[in-house]
Amino acid sequence: MTTRKASRLMGAFxxxxxxxxxxxxxxxDDLRIGNLLDxxxxxxxxxxxxxxxxxxxxxxxxxxxxxxxGKVLPALATDWQFSEDRLTxxxxxxxxxxxxxxxxxxxxxxxxxxxxxxxxxxxxxxxHNVKSVRKVDDDTVEIALSARDDSMLYLMGLGRSYMISPxxxxxxxxxxxxxxxxxxxxxxxxxxxxxxxxxxxxxxDAATYPYDRVAVFPILDPTARHNAMLxxxxxxxxxxxVNNQQAEAAGWNVSQSPAGWVGLMxxxxxxKRLPPLKDVRVRQALNHAxxxxxxxxxxxxxxxxxxxQVFAVGRPGHVAALDNRYPYxxxxxxxxxxxxxxxxxxxxxxxxxxxxxxxxxxxxxxLGLLNIRVQWDNMQTPDYQVNAPKYPxxxxxxxxxxxxxxxxxxxxxMPQWYNLEPEYAKFPEIAALVEKAQTLTGDDQIKAVEALNxxxxxxxxxxxWYQAANVYHAQPGIRVTGVPGMMFPxxxxxxxx
Amino acid sequence: MLLFLLKRIGAGLVLLVAATAGTFFLxxxxxxxxxxxxxxxxxxxxxxAALALKLGLDRPVLVQFLDWAGHAVRGDLGLSWRSxxxxxxxxxxxxxxxxxxxTFALLLAALFGTLFGVLAGLNPGGVFDRxxxxxxxxxxxxxxxxxxxxxxLWFAVRLQWFPAIGYxxxxxxxxxxxxxxxxxxxxxxxxxxxxxxxxxxxQVMTVSRLDYIRTLKSRGLPKSRIxxxxxxxxxxxxxxxxxxxxxxxxxxxxxxxxxxxxxxLGQLTQSxxxxxxxxxxxxxxxxTVFFLVLVYILLDIVLGWVNPKVRIR
Numbered sequence: 009m010t011t012r013k014a015s016r017l018m019g020a021f022x023x024x025x026x027x028x029x030x031x032x033x034x035x036x037d038d039l040r041i042g043n044l045l046d047x048x049x050x051x052x053x054x055x056x057x058x059x060x061x062x063x064x065x066x067x068x069x070x071x072x073x074x075x076x077x078g079k080v081l082p083a084l085a086t087d088w089q090f091s092e093d094r095l096t097x098x099x100x101x102x103x104x105x106x107x108x109x110x111x112x113x114x115x116x117x118x119x120x121x122x123x124x125x126x127x128x129x130x131x132x133x134x135x136h137n138v139k140s141v142r143k144v145d146d147d148t149v150e151i152a153l154s155a156r157d158d159s160m161l162y163l164m165g166l167g168r169s170y171m172i173s174p175x176x177x178x179x180x181x182x183x184x185x186x187x188x189x190x191x192x193x194x195x196x197x198x199x200x201x202x203x204x205x206x207x208x209x210x211x212x213d214a215a216t217y218p219y220d221r222v223a224v225f226p227i228l229d230p231t232a233r234h235n236a237m238l239x240x241x242x243x244x245x246x247x248x249x250v251n252n253q254q255a256e257a258a259g260w261n262v263s264q265s266p267a268g269w270v271g272l273m274x275x276x277x278x279x280k281r282l283p284p285l286k287d288v289r290v291r292q293a294l295n296h297a298x299x300x301x302x303x304x305x306x307x308x309x310x311x312x313x314x315x316x317q318v319f320a321v322g323r324p325g326h327v328a329a330l331d332n333r334y335p336y337x338x339x340x341x342x343x344x345x346x347x348x349x350x351x352x353x354x355x356x357x358x359x360x361x362x363x364x365x366x367x368x369x370x371x372x373x374x375l376g377l378l379n380i381r382v383q384w385d386n387m388q389t390p391d392y393q394v395n396a397p398k399y400p401x402x403x404x405x406x407x408x409x410x411x412x413x414x415x416x417x418x419x420x421x422m423p424q425w426y427n428l429e430p431e432y433a434k435f436p437e438i439a440a441l442v443e444k445a446q447t448l449t450g451d452d453q454i455k456a457v458e459a460l461n462x463x464x465x466x467x468x469x470x471x472x473w474y475q476a477a478n479v480y481h482a483q484p485g486i487r488v489t490g491v492p493g494m495m496f497p498x499x500x501x502x503x504x505x
Numbered sequence: 506m507l508l509f510l511l512k513r514i515g516a517g518l519v520l521l522v523a524a525t526a527g528t529f530f531l532x533x534x535x536x537x538x539x540x541x542x543x544x545x546x547x548x549x550x551x552x553x554a555a556l557a558l559k560l561g562l563d564r565p566v567l568v569q570f571l572d573w574a575g576h577a578v579r580g581d582l583g584l585s586w587r588s589x590x591x592x593x594x595x596x597x598x599x600x601x602x603x604x605x606x607x608t609f610a611l612l613l614a615a616l617f618g619t620l621f622g623v624l625a626g627l628n629p630g631g632v633f634d635r636x637x638x639x640x641x642x643x644x645x646x647x648x649x650x651x652x653x654x655x656x657x658l659w660f661a662v663r664l665q666w667f668p669a670i671g672y673x674x675x676x677x678x679x680x681x682x683x684x685x686x687x688x689x690x691x692x693x694x695x696x697x698x699x700x701x702x703x704x705x706x707x708q709v710m711t712v713s714r715l716d717y718i719r720t721l722k723s724r725g726l727p728k729s730r731i732x733x734x735x736x737x738x739x740x741x742x743x744x745x746x747x748x749x750x751x752x753x754x755x756x757x758x759x760x761x762x763x764x765x766x767x768x769x770l771g772q773l774t775q776s777x778x779x780x781x782x783x784x785x786x787x788x789x790x791x792x793t794v795f796f797l798v799l800v801y802i803l804l805d806i807v808l809g810w811v812n813p814k815v816r817i818r
Contacts, residue, residue, distance in 0.1 A: 042670075046776065048545075049588070056545055129556070133547040183589060199598065200768035200776070201671055225670065227766040228775070231654065232670050236766070238662040239669035388535050390542030390781045425541070 039219040039486070042233040042245030043496055046200055046226040051182035052170035053128025058495040059246075062224050064170055065498035066205045067108075068188035069213075071099065071118070073500065074165035076265075076489045078323065078410030083213070084113065084171055084189075088161075097151040097160075098144065105212060107173035107189045115143035120174040122151065124182075134163035136422075158446070158453075159414035166409075166493050191217045191499070200226060216500050237481055244486055246496055247479035249311035255481045264311060264477040265490020265497075266320035266408055270367065271298070272471035273404035275397060277431050282356060282400035289348040291468035295334035297341035297374050300473035307366045312476040317465045318408060318419045320492045321475055325412030325457040330465045338377065345378055353379025357399060360384040361392035364403045371403055393425045405476065410492035412457040416445060420464070438463060513805065517798030521791060525577070528790040529570045532783045539781030543586055560586055573787060582788040587780050592788035595773065600792065602672050602769035605682070606761065607754045609690035610697060615747055617694075618701025622743065623736065625702065626709025637706065641699040649757060653692040653764045660688060670766035689761045696757075697750050704746045708739040740811050748804035752797060 045059040055064055071085040085099040105113040119141050126135040137157040144150050153160075173187040186194050191213060192205035205222040207214070225241075227233040230248035237245050237260075247255065247262065255262050272294060279286025301314040316333040319325040345351055356375075360368055368384070375382050387395055396402045406426055409415040418424055420432050421442060432438045441463055445456040464470075478495055480488035487505040491497045536542075540553040540562070548556075557563055561572070576583060582592040625634040661669035667688050673681030712718065712735045721731050759771030766772075770789055777785040 054544075129544040129548040129552045132549070132552075198672070198674075198768060199595070200772055201766070225766065227670060228772070229763045229766060232657075232764055232766040235654075235657045235662060235669040238658075239665060241661075241669050241671070388781075389779065390539065391535075391537050394538045394541045424547075 037219065038221045038223065039244065039499075039502060040223045040225070040242040041496075041502075042225050042227045042236050042242035044226070044228065044233075044246045047203070048130075049183045050186045051128070052168075052172060053125050053131045054183060055167075055170075056130060057167040057493065059226075061167060061494050061496050061498040062222075063203060064167065064186075065190065065500065066192040066222055066224070067186035067190040067194055068170035068172060069105065069113075069190050070165065070167070071101075071169035071171065072161060072165040073498075074162060074410070074491065076410075076491050076501065078162060078414075078492070080161045080165045083169075084118075085169075094156045094158075095153045097153070099149050099151070101147040101149065102212065103147050105189050107171075107187055108193055108208075109173050109175060109187050111173045111175055113171060113189055114146050115149050117171065117174045118149045119143050120177050121171045122149070122169075124172075124177045125168060131168050134160055134166075134168035156446070159409075159411060159417050162409070162411035162414045166414075166491075167498070192222055218504050222499065234481075237483070240483075243483040244488055244502060245481050247481040249309035249479050251481070252309070252311070252479065259484050261482040261484065261487050263480045263482070263488050263490055265480075266323070266410075266492045267312075267476050267478040267495065268405050268407040269315070269318050269470070269472045269475050270303070270308070270312075270405050271300075271403075271473040272371075272401050273396075273406065273426055274401050274468075274470060275427065275431070276400035277467075277469070278434060282354070284348070284350050284354050285400055287348040287350075288467055289344040290350060291471070292334065293341040293344035293348070293378065294471045295341075295468050296337045296344065297378055298370070298471060298473050299336040302336070303367070303370055304474040304476075307370075308474070308476050311479050312474050314473075315475045316472045317461055318406070318470060318472060319412065319415055319457070319461050320408045320410060323408075323410045323412070323415075323492060324454050325415060325461055327458050327461055327465075330462060333465050334468070334471075341378060351379070353381060355381045355383070356401065357383045357385060358402050359392055359396045359399050360386050360403075361389040363389045363392065364405070367403050397426060397428045404470075407495075408475065408492055412454060413446070414493075416442070416457055416460065420460075420469075421446075435467075438467070509805070510802065513802050514798075517794075517802070520798060521794045522574075524790050524794045525574070525787055526570065528787055529573070529783065530566065532781075532786055533566050533569075536781040536783070539586060539783065542779070542781045573784070577787075577791060582791065583784040585777075585782055585785045587777070587782045587785070592784050595785065596770070596788050596792050599768060599770045599773050601674070602767055603755070603758050603762070603771065605672075605675075605686045606689045606693060606758055606767065606769065607751065609686050610693035610754050611747060611751060613690060613694035614697035614701050614750060615743075617698045618747075619705060619743060621698070621702035622705025623709055626706040626713070626739070627732065627735075629706075629710050634706070637702060641703050644695055644699045649692060649696060650760055650764060652695055653689075653761060656688045656692055657764070672767045672769075685767075689758075689765045689767060692761050692764075693754050693757050697747075697754065700750065701743055701746055705739060705743045708742040709735055712738045737811065741808050744804065744807055744811065748800055751800050755793060755796075 041062050043059055043062055047063040048054065048056040048060050052064060052068060070083045073081050073083045075081055084102050084105065086102050088097055088099040090097050101115060101118055107113060111117065122141040125131040126138050137153045137155045137160065139152045139154045142150050171189065172182055176182045176187045191211045192207055194203060195206045196204040203224045207220045225236065227236060233245045234248060234251050236242040252262055274285055274291060276282050276285045284290045295316060304310060304312050304314055313321045315321055315331045317327065317330040321331065372382055404426060409418060421430055423430060432442055441456065441460040445453060445460050448456050478490050480490060482488050485504060487503050489497060489501040491501060540556045544552060544556055561569060573583060584590065585592050585595060621637050625637040628634055657669055660667050667684050671685060673685045675682040718731060718735060721734060758769060759774065762769045762771040763775070773785065774789050777789065
């Protein structure tokens with residue numbers, strides 16, 4: 009049997025199964041989500057944005073939200089304005105909202121929440137520059153900043169401004185159970201298995217949420233998630249790209265959104281720990297040497313886009329011409345290495361953890377062909393985040409943001425686990441472009457980010473092989489819109505359609 | 506018997522200490538700084554240091570273990586580093602799931618393994634024996650995870666008789682509970698059934714050829730009484746296999762719980778290991794060893810009851 013015939017037969021079998029599953033699915037008044045991970049914490053200060061969106065957005069309202077393009081929109085904060093120096097943000101708050109314990113949402117509650125979020129280990133990333141928060145009147149708060157921060161509102165909208173009852177903050181019980189003002193309340197929780205939510209009557213934003221009941225199932229195993237979709241037990245799932253063909257054959261809605269870039273992170277552009285990395289030709293060689301599209305196909309099953317930049321495809325700051333700045337050209341890579349005086353390669357030690365093993369063989373083989381000898385330090389995945397920045401370069405999967413300034417901050421200027429001591433300031437040309445991007449506003453700011461992006465890509469600041477995407481499968485009649493920065497979008501991005 | 510039981514309990518306690526100590530030190534060796542995974546990539550070094558202080562990670566590892574052990578003997582397994590909820594509460598939530606699957610699988614293995622093993626052993630070389638032998642070979646050769654997937658695709662996706670994922674508590678619905686545990690238990694039990702059947706078949710054949718059975722036959726005892734003697738002497742083997750299998754089924758539950766997305770101990774172990782939640786891993790180890798020791802003590806009691814020859818004085 010030829011491969012084509014075999015794949016047709018398999019496709020027909022899958023379509024039969026999927027058709028049966030679809031036929032058996034109940035009327036879609038219920039939204040049943042097969043998520044990847046369990047909720048990290050019910051305390052928004054300790055929760056993770058990644059996969060917590062469906063859980064937290066069910067029970068909590070945020071101050072602001074973002075749309076799929078990263079634009080900030082009102083939620084519990086109805087409008088806001090920055091002072092002329094952009095160091096004070098005044099927010100007007102929605103009136104008539106109550107938390108599920110009966111406590112009213114007002115400026116006191118907002119202040120208590122913002123202070124709680126600023127202190128939180130995970131949520132504080134949005135409030136680094138917040139100096140103080142104060143109540144102006146019952147429905148107005150003022151946030152004072154120590155420095156201009158153009159990414160704060162975006163990060164708040166991404167999932168860092170969920171409001172909870174001030175009582176649970178005072179009692180220290182925020183993580184125990186959700187007490188919010190969201191469109192749903194948690195009816196039943198079976199940790200690790202299932203969370204059932206029911207609609208709150210008369211919620212101020214009820215029109216955004218078309219489903220009366222929502223259930224979220226954390227399902228770690230991709231096959232189990234897919235089987236749950238096939239059986240109709242869930243009608244939306246965090247998809248495995250391996251199953252995209254089957255899903256499309258069955259008429260499911262398949263959507264993708266940029267998740268993160270995959271490649272090599274360079275942390276030693278000055279060459280202090282690994283001298284060859286100082287030479288831009290070596291870094292460029294390490295870009296040309298990797299066949300990004302082939303790795304995207306083999307490892308990520310074509311879920312993503314080939315790219316050589318760290319700004320998400322189709323989002324502000326992205327420059328289309330840079331996506332193929334370093335086409336696969338091994339001879340050119342060798343020539344650049346020789347030109348830089350490293351024809352015989354060099355020795356490098358890199359960290360390795362199970363999460364990054366899919367890219368280990370191609371890395372070792374490619375570097376080996378350039379005579380770069382790699383010694384791997386094996387460690388567990390949690391340790392990778394601690395130890396990886398101690399190495400001059402390592403294999404990376406770095407999340408991208410839809411907002412250009414937030415993305416610039418997290419990729420270049422702000423200390424992150426993958427970049428504890430940002431080096432940009434030591435390179436005057438790059439530092440000047442960064443300053444320009446952080447000073448301008450509006451379209452000029454976007455153009456400045458594009459110029460910076462071009463410079464960083466030309467400098468081969470990283471070796472970006474491709475931009476991987478999150479994939480979502482939904483039964484016919486349901487549409488999921490992915491949002492960069494969220495691994496699984498919040499409930500407002502799951503609609504009928 | 507009492508002395509024997511006390512010895513067994515003593516050995517179990519030694520095993521418990523050794524297993525938890527091993528888990529503790531290996532976990533600390535593998536996860537150098539759990540605060541990074543627990544707080545996420547956005548936490549500052551100050552926040553990580555504060556959490557380390559709160560968790561007592563600034564103390565020597567041996568002191569940390571002795572502190573944990575001191576509380577554990579009083580029934581306090583500590584708080585989960587991830588959720589800050591009591592470890593014992595979370596384990597108690599998960600134990601019924603894993604025990605439901607494993608116990609049901611064990612029952613299926615005992616029932617069908619005994620039935621097939623005895624029928625095959627009493628008629629060696631017969632049609633039934635040959636069929637059992639062939640099925641045994643096939644089931645041994647097939648990977649368990651593959652069988653699990655086939656069961657999901659056929660019974661959950663195709664026929665929709667059972668849910669594809671998840672667990673229903675018997676408190677919520679008895680039929681829902683049975684439906685949710687049937688496929689995972691059958692997946693686990695298939696291998697166990699053929700193993701019990703094979704062991705019992707061989708033992709029945711061996712016992713049937715012994716002198717005293719021949720003597721009983723020559724005295725003209727009815728076949729049913731002779732078979733009773735055969736089975737009573739062959740039973741310890743099957744019971745021992747079943748008890749040993751309990752350990753294997755517990756390990757198998759880790760994979761099966763993932764395939765059927767069931768919130769049991771296996772899934773909890775996996776997520777705790779990923780997050781570096783050492784108190785949870787220690788609690789799970791202690792609970793698992795406790796169950797194993799209990800099962801082996803019960804095994805010795807049952808073996809003594811079934812066959813007086815194996816009683817230990």
